[in-house]
Amino acid sequence: MVKKPAPDTARRSEKSRRAIYDAAIALVVEVGYPKTTIEGIAARAGVGKQTIYRWWSSKAEVLMDAFLDLSEQAAQEATAGGDPYAFPDTGDLAADLKTVLRATVDELKNPRFEAPSRALAAEGVVNEQLGRAFLTRLLEPSLQLYVERLRSAQDAGQVRRDVDPRIALELFVSPLAQRWLQYTGPISYEYTDTLVDYALNGIAPR
Amino acid sequence: MVKKPAPDTARRSEKSRRAIYDAAIALVVEVGYPKTTIEGIAARAGVGKQTIYRWWSSKAEVLMDAFLDLSEQAAQEATAGGDPYAFPDTGDLAADLKTVLRATVDELKNPRFEAPSRALAAEGVVNEQLGRAFLTRLLEPSLQLYVERLRSAQDAGQVRRDVDPRIALELFVSPLAQRWLQYTGPISYEYTDTLVDYALNGIAPR
Amino acid sequence: MVKKPAPDTARRSEKSRRAIYDAAIALVVEVGYPKTTIEGIAARAGVGKQTIYRWWSSKAEVLMDAFLDLSEQAAQEATAGGDPYAFPDTGDLAADLKTVLRATVDELKNPRFEAPSRALAAEGVVNEQLGRAFLTRLLEPSLQLYVERLRSAQDAGQVRRDVDPRIALELFVSPLAQRWLQYTGPISYEYTDTLVDYALNGIAPR
Amino acid sequence: MVKKPAPDTARRSEKSRRAIYDAAIALVVEVGYPKTTIEGIAARAGVGKQTIYRWWSSKAEVLMDAFLDLSEQAAQEATAGGDPYAFPDTGDLAADLKTVLRATVDELKNPRFEAPSRALAAEGVVNEQLGRAFLTRLLEPSLQLYVERLRSAQDAGQVRRDVDPRIALELFVSPLAQRWLQYTGPISYEYTDTLVDYALNGIAPR
DNA sequence: TGTTAACCGAGACGGTACGTCGAGTCTTATA
DNA sequence: TATAAGACTCGACGTACCGTCTCGGTTAACA
Numbered sequence: 001m002v003k004k005p006a007p008d009t010a011r012r013s014e015k016s017r018r019a020i021y022d023a024a025i026a027l028v029v030e031v032g033y034p035k036t037t038i039e040g041i042a043a044r045a046g047v048g049k050q051t052i053y054r055w056w057s058s059k060a061e062v063l064m065d066a067f068l069d070l071s072e073q074a075a076q077e078a079t080a081g082g083d084p085y086a087f088p089d090t091g092d093l094a095a096d097l098k099t100v101l102r103a104t105v106d107e108l109k110n111p112r113f114e115a116p117s118r119a120l121a122a123e124g125v126v127n128e129q130l131g132r133a134f135l136t137r138l139l140e141p142s143l144q145l146y147v148e149r150l151r152s153a154q155d156a157g158q159v160r161r162d163v164d165p166r167i168a169l170e171l172f173v174s175p176l177a178q179r180w181l182q183y184t185g186p187i188s189y190e191y192t193d194t195l196v197d198y199a200l201n202g203i204a205p206r
Numbered sequence: 207m208v209k210k211p212a213p214d215t216a217r218r219s220e221k222s223r224r225a226i227y228d229a230a231i232a233l234v235v236e237v238g239y240p241k242t243t244i245e246g247i248a249a250r251a252g253v254g255k256q257t258i259y260r261w262w263s264s265k266a267e268v269l270m271d272a273f274l275d276l277s278e279q280a281a282q283e284a285t286a287g288g289d290p291y292a293f294p295d296t297g298d299l300a301a302d303l304k305t306v307l308r309a310t311v312d313e314l315k316n317p318r319f320e321a322p323s324r325a326l327a328a329e330g331v332v333n334e335q336l337g338r339a340f341l342t343r344l345l346e347p348s349l350q351l352y353v354e355r356l357r358s359a360q361d362a363g364q365v366r367r368d369v370d371p372r373i374a375l376e377l378f379v380s381p382l383a384q385r386w387l388q389y390t391g392p393i394s395y396e397y398t399d400t401l402v403d404y405a406l407n408g409i410a411p412r
Numbered sequence: 413m414v415k416k417p418a419p420d421t422a423r424r425s426e427k428s429r430r431a432i433y434d435a436a437i438a439l440v441v442e443v444g445y446p447k448t449t450i451e452g453i454a455a456r457a458g459v460g461k462q463t464i465y466r467w468w469s470s471k472a473e474v475l476m477d478a479f480l481d482l483s484e485q486a487a488q489e490a491t492a493g494g495d496p497y498a499f500p501d502t503g504d505l506a507a508d509l510k511t512v513l514r515a516t517v518d519e520l521k522n523p524r525f526e527a528p529s530r531a532l533a534a535e536g537v538v539n540e541q542l543g544r545a546f547l548t549r550l551l552e553p554s555l556q557l558y559v560e561r562l563r564s565a566q567d568a569g570q571v572r573r574d575v576d577p578r579i580a581l582e583l584f585v586s587p588l589a590q591r592w593l594q595y596t597g598p599i600s601y602e603y604t605d606t607l608v609d610y611a612l613n614g615i616a617p618r
Numbered sequence: 619m620v621k622k623p624a625p626d627t628a629r630r631s632e633k634s635r636r637a638i639y640d641a642a643i644a645l646v647v648e649v650g651y652p653k654t655t656i657e658g659i660a661a662r663a664g665v666g667k668q669t670i671y672r673w674w675s676s677k678a679e680v681l682m683d684a685f686l687d688l689s690e691q692a693a694q695e696a697t698a699g700g701d702p703y704a705f706p707d708t709g710d711l712a713a714d715l716k717t718v719l720r721a722t723v724d725e726l727k728n729p730r731f732e733a734p735s736r737a738l739a740a741e742g743v744v745n746e747q748l749g750r751a752f753l754t755r756l757l758e759p760s761l762q763l764y765v766e767r768l769r770s771a772q773d774a775g776q777v778r779r780d781v782d783p784r785i786a787l788e789l790f791v792s793p794l795a796q797r798w799l800q801y802t803g804p805i806s807y808e809y810t811d812t813l814v815d816y817a818l819n820g821i822a823p824r
Numbered sequence: 825t826g827t828t829a830a831c832c833g834a835g836a837c838g839g840t841a842c843g844t845c846g847a848g849t850c851t852t853a854t855a
Numbered sequence: 856t857a858t859a860a861g862a863c864t865c866g867a868c869g870t871a872c873c874g875t876c877t878c879g880g881t882t883a884a885c886a
Contacts, residue, residue: 011836011878033332037867048838053869122331124388126239126324131389139390163409166391167381167400171409174384175376181387182330183337184345184380185372194373202408203369203377217857243846254859259848423852423862445744449841460864465843534743536800538651538736543801551802575821578803579812582793583821586802587785590792593799594742595749596757597784606785614820615781615789629831629883657872666833671874 007054019045020052021066025116028063033119038062060123060130067116068137074113087145093153094196097172100146101192108180108187121181143169171199213260225251226258227272231322234269239325244268266329266336273322274343280319293351299359300402303378306352307398314386314393327387349375377405419466431457432464433478437528440475445531450474472535472542479528480549486525499557505565506608509584512558513604520592520599533593555581583611625672637663638670639684643734646681651737656680678741678748685734686755692731705763711771712814715790718764719810726798726805739799761787789817 023044027036038059042049056062079086088096107113120138124131143166150165159168172195179185229250233242244265248255262268285292294302313319326344330337349372356371365374378401385391435456439448450471454461468474491498500508519525532550536543555578562577571580587607591597641662645654656677660667674680697704706714725731738756742749761784768783777786793813797803 005835008835011834013837016837038869039867042838046838048836048840049869050839050871051837054836118332121388122328125328125331128389135389139388143390157411159409160411163404164400167397168404168409170381170384170390170401171377171404174380174390175373177384177388178376178380182327182345182383183334183341184349184376191373194370195376198369198374198377198408199405200408200410202404202406203365203374204406205363205366214856219858222858244848245846248859252859254857254861255848256850256860257858260857417861420861423860425863428863450843451841454864458864460862460866461843462845462865463863466862530744533800534740537740537743540801547801551800555802569823571821572823575816576812579793579809580816580821582796582802582813583789583816586792586796587788589796589800590788594739594757594795595746595753596761596788596792603785606782607788610781610786610789610820611817612820612822614816614818615777615786616818616820617775617778626830629829631832631882634832655872656874660833664833666831666835667874668834668876669832672831 012055013051016045016047016051017055019047020062021069023047024062024066025070025112028119029112029115032115033063033122036063060120060127063116063123064120064130064133064137067120070113070116071138087149089149089152091156093149093156093158094200096149097196097200098193101172101176101196102189104176105187105189105192108176118181143173146173168199172196218261219257222251222253222257223261225253226268227275229253230268230272231276231318234325235318235321238321239269239328242269266326266333269322269329270326270336270339270343273326276319276322277344293355295355295358297362299355299362299364300406302355303402303406304395304399307378307382307402308395310382311393311395311398314382349379352379374405378402424467425463428457428459428463429467431459432474433481435459436474436478437482437524440531441524441527444527445475445534448475472532472539475528475535476532476542476545476549479532482525482528483550499561501561501564503568505561505568505570506612508561509608509612510601510605513584513588513608514601516588517599517601517604520588530593555585558585580611584608630673631669634663634665634669635673637665638680639687641665642680642684643688643730646737647730647733650733651681651740654681678738678745681734682738682748682751682755685738688731688734689756705767707767707770709774711767711774711776712818714767715814715818716807716811719790719794719814720807722794723805723807723810726794736799761791764791786817790814 020041023041024036027040027044031040036059038049038052041047041059041062042052052062056065088099090096117138120130120134124134146169147165150159150163150168153159154161154163154165159165172192175195176187176192179187179191185191226247229247230242233246233250237246242265244255244258247253247265247268248258258268262271294305296302323344326336326340330340352375353371356365356369356374359365360367360369360371365371378398381401382393382398385393385397391397432453435453436448439452439456443452448471450461450464453459453471453474454464464474468477500511502508529550532542532546536546558581559577562571562575562580565571566573566575566577571577584604584607588599588604591599591603597603638659641659642654645658645662649658654677656667656670659665659677659680660670670680674683706717708714735756738748738752742752764787765783768777768781768786771777772779772781772783777783790810790813794805794810797805797809803809
């Protein structure tokens with residue numbers, strides 16, 4: 001078997017990587033994912049195509065890294081010294097969940113994030129390997145925060161002990177996700193607030 | 207403005223349409239959506255490329271129609287004279303929901319359906335026009351059945367009157383959808399049963 | 413074995429072929445053979461690359477056909493109704509040979525012909541298949557005229573009967589060819605006249 | 619004008635040069651000239667690309683030097699102390715010419731020499747600068763020996779005084795060269811012997 | 825006898841062209 | 856006039872090399 005020797009990471013050009021990330025995001029925002037091409041990214045970044053192929057094996061991978069990079073930047077800016085992976089814990093579970101979901105709504109409507117993350121999500125639906133990477137690197141960390149907050153609520157007696165937090169969180173998160181992914185309905189603060197109410201108390205009469 | 211005259215539907219070759227649908231589905235199942243090409247479909251169907259372009263304007267549209275056709279066939283076979291769009295109403299809401307969700311689990315795992323519907327879902331994420339068509343023609347009819355069943359449950363006093371059924375159904379359906387679309391967790395009868403329990407009763411202690 | 417179906421010659425675009433020939437010759441003249449690329453030819457001809465690859469399998473083949481076409485055009489123009497493959501036969505062998513060789517000198521110095529024919533000759537040196545095609549299609553017809561003229565001279569008693577005309581003609585033609593191909597000396601009427609004198613009479617004293 | 623400082627010949631690595639020559643010749647023999655690349659030579663020689671670019675400015679130049687080196691080696695081995703640049707002078711001009719031409723025939727058929735020298739000759743046809751270098755460094759020395767031998771024959775009265783030896787030698791050498799370069803005919807002892815007879819005595823009856 | 829400047833192997837870089845694939849358009853002949 | 860067939864222009868693919876440019880690591884001349 002002929003195996004290509006792995007490129008030498010130490011000698012990698014930081015400048016080129018940055019330029020590639022920026023070009024990839026910009027193109028996805030401007031012309032959309034399907035019309036974004038490796039050649040286009042290379043040209044816009046002022047980089048040889050081979051430099052892209054040396055470090056990534058597909059357009060989707062490039063965009064994944066570019067988007068991750070973007071998220072990290074944004075997270076750092078946003079929290080400016082604070083903990084980017086924080087989930088409010090005021091003791092009022094409903095209020096905390098509503099706060100976080102409202103923030104998510106804002107994020108989903110931010111055009112700078114929407115185009116690339118839609119593209120990645122779509123690609124992930126059809127390409128399991130990428131889908132799992134998307135999950136692990138982008139979704140899971142956030143979901144984990146829900147799990148922790150729900151555990152804390154269980155300790156405080158606000159959530160039943162026999163409830164699996166990993167499943168419970170989907171009652172809040174998945175409906176929003178589906179509306180975003182499949183246009184099954186409009187997205188608003190009111191909507192997410194309602195979700196929290198329904199999910200916490202159930203829809204059956206008490 | 208010079209507009210291309212619409213082709214004459216009356217003279218359309220039924221044989222070609224069938225062949226195109228079959229080829230499209232077969233190719234998506236065999237080689238995956240991205241490697242399915244218009245040329246490939248035409249060749250496999252024994253059809254000129256122009257015949258495809260005359261009636262559809264993109265690969266996604268062809269697949270959409272092909273999949274719809276497939277779904278209708280399957281529905282007819284399955285119900286053999288009965289109503290394909292039926293939702294059980296035994297009076298036991300929880301049981302009925304669990305039944306329907308278990309059937310959905312089976313469907314999602316059927317390889318003949320999985321490949322094309324994943325492909326369409328993915329395309330829809332990134333292409334709003336197609337996404338809305340997917341919703342209208344495939345998703346909405348099913349969701350409507352949930353709405354009706356929930357209304358009936360409200361009439362029976364099993365669901366609170368102030369609950370919006372269109373939102374409530376998402377508590378059952380969306381988590382399953384997200385697990386399927388984004389690999390956020392395994393899909394099983396146990397899981398969907400749990401969803402029904404959580405959603406009906408809420409997760410907060412009573 | 414997967415064999416590509418041969419393209420249908422009947423449906424070939426004459427316009428494209430012409431444009432390709434013209435572009436190929438022009439580029440070789442303007443930028444030289446090594447800098448002439450298939451892409452360049454296609455772009456200049458306003459033709460898709462695939463159209464070139466469909467009908468030829470290498471740059472050299474394209475140029476060969478283009479040059480042949482050019483030669484035929486030129487021959488027709490030059491003789492305007494007369495026989496393009498004529499060799500003078502005035503009865504004076506030396507004079508006739510000098511006439512033809514002087515014409516060859518002119519041709520070798522014509523820049524429109526020089527660049528492409530040099531390129532083909534060079535390619536032929538290193539690529540036997542092409543070299544033999546070059547010989548058969550371009551060189552041999554001309555050489556055959558020498559053979560005939562020498563035979564006629566033998567009949568007239570001006571050349572020894574035991575001389576092989578196919579070899580004898582090389583005494584006139586090859587030195588000129590070598591000077592042209594390998595820069596072994598300047599090319600002039602005086603030079604070719606001298607060649608004829610030496611070759612006809614030998615260099616040993618009588 | 620900023621001129622790159624010439625590299626310091628004294629510090630040049632002899633080992634690298636040898637390795638480059640060997641690799642170049644081997645590759646041309648094995649895969650042919652067009653598929654021989656600078657990168658390939660460097661890799662095979664275990665040498666950095668820059669080391670090649672430092673000392674040569676093109677593939678052709680490398681091969682030229684490599685071939686020259688090879689020729690010198692071969693010449694030394696062949697003559698083992700004798701004069702490599704000797705031309706027999708037995709007093710019988712025809713016999714001497716036949717001897718030398720037969721040796722040339724052998725050389726042209728030696729596969730170790732054929733590939734590289736064909737490649738250089740071909741390159742020289744299309745690249746005048748290289749062609750002239752090829753002439754000066756490889757061809758001319760040999761041709762000069764013919765000139766000297768013919769002068770000696772003139773002194774001995776075996777060749778007419780008014781004959782220009784520089785032209786006369788082409789009667790022997792060029793036909794063979796053209797057959798080799800352009801496949802205009804087979805190469806054999808019989809053929810070269812015939813050439814000598816024709817050229818010395820002419821083809822017209824005495 | 826260190827110092828230092830050059831060469832050296834290695835290989836990443838911005839590029840150009842390759843030869844292939846498929847998109848969508850157009851033409852031709854067949855039914 | 857719809858069709859099967861397939862040639863056409865166009866654009867992107869992923870690969871191979873080009874020639875340039877660092878990057879340590881020798882290595883040979885000089886301080």
